[in-house]
Amino acid sequence: MTTTETPVTTFDDTALQQKAKDHLWMHFSRQSVMEDGHGVPIITKGEGHHIWDSKGKRYIDGLSGLFVVNAGHGRRRLAEVAAKQAEELAFFPIWSYAHPSAIELADRLADYAPGDLNRVFFSTGGGEAVETAFKLAKYYWKLQGRPTKHKVISRAVAYHGTPQGALAITGIPAMKEMFEPVTPGGFRVPNTNYYRAEEMGFHGTETEFGVWAANRIEEMIQFEGPETVAAIFLEPVQNSGGCFPPPPGYFQRVREICDKYDVLLVSDEVICAFGRIGHFFACDEYGYVPDMITCAKGMTSGYSPIGATIVSDRIYEPFKHGTTSFYHGYTFGGHPVSASVALANLDIFEEEKLNERVRENSPIFRQTLERLGDLPIVGDVRGDGYFFGIELVKDKATKTTFDDDESERLLRGFLSKALFDAGLYCRADDRGDPVIQLAPPLTTGPAEFDEIEGILRGVLTEAWSRL
Secondary structure, eight states: OOOOOOOOOOOOHHHHHHHHHHHOOOTTSOTHHHHTTOOOOOEEEEEBTEEEETTOOEEEETTHHHHTOTTOBOOHHHHHHHHHHHHHOOOOOOSSOOOHHHHHHHHHHHHHSOTTEEEEEEESSHHHHHHHHHHHHHHHHHHTTOTTOOEEEEETTOOOOSSHHHHHHOOOHHHHGGGOSOOSOEEEEOOOOGGGGGGGTOOSOHHHHHHHHHHHHHHHHHHHOGGGEEEEEEOSSBOTTTOBOOOTTHHHHHHHHHHHHTOEEEEEOTTTTTTTTSSSSTHHHHTOOOSEEEEOGGGTTTSSOOEEEEEEHHHHGGGGSTTOOOOOOOTTTTOHHHHHHHHHHHHHHHHTTHHHHHHHHHHHHHHHHHGGGGSTTEEEEEEETTEEEEEEOSBTTTTBOOOHHHHIIIIIIIIHHHHHHTTEEOEEEOSSSOEEEEOOOTTOOHHHHHHHHHHHHHHHHHHHHHO
16 A cells, blocks of 8 residues: 555644543443543544544554554545545435445455355444344244244354344343343353363363364254254454454364254354455355355445345345345445445455455564563464454463453553553453454554564563563
């Protein structure tokens, strides 16, 4: 990506902070940060793999916004496509009508998707895509004359979205307890965190662990009853908890189990699709064909919101005939501007070979981050593609983690702010064991990896000295 860095517009930070304090309710955030006078970082500009705040300071975007800006910031081409489409047709729904950009994007996504996943249902984000898949799975089995198949299985600590249905699939109890009762029917199985496999009761090789973890899915299906289980939702690389890649053979065994018990396999690729793992769809990297794919984020590289649920011909078949309809949709699903931006973004992927770039550079990224393994606070480095997590530990020899109070002081009390102050925007997360997550734009390379490692090394060294 070639860009010419443009001047940063200056803002009245004091005025913005006051307006934010008075009126803005941030997502997944403690509002007390603004109420107690500390203020909030205000991001005003992005260019390439950098962002700037309202005071003019520059940072590396080590998280692509939120696993979103895969093609990098400041793509004038995408902004121009959005403006042109808005002038021509700013909005029209795909409720009984269609428009060219939605048609062309559906065709493009079906072409990228594996197997017979040929039908695309648009939404405006990842949670809606998951919600769509959940509802469709239950309805599909009703149309097959098997109405008792309504339960869904997902993995421990997995995040699948905030709508009521998607929240039922999410495997993070602390994110659900304040909203209970949630939609019924969600059941949990072990995730694929091999670093913590012994704590799950497993002892053996990583390949054996993959089979063991997949077999826990079969065990849950048998326990609940195959005639009650509709689908299983799995991310190719699980995000929450700190980037758990699938062990070799894991998804092949899962596919066998799903076929054996007539359970739909949903590949939740809201994060992993569109280059994050080096393919348009990450299931291609791990050699499995799901029954549905949910995706969003990187489809437009964040330049306009969109999501999609891509389904197989088998699931679509009942809707091809008679009066059967899927009474579900979103006003802005398949939005003309978003669909046009997505098409242009995917053109950039192909022209600049971003998937190939990720596959080539991923081993270098891993090796660079693994250099941090000489620090006593770093327990594990894991992930794939441009999607890695660094698990932090109190005792490397015993893998002892931090308790809740220690984690609070470490992550929120120091690391999050210290990393940002040092010039790196990333995520310090404790939805499982404490981790730092990294997912930079796909346009970055070895030079940026070294810069990220250097910042992490300095801040983590200071964190350990404070402990």
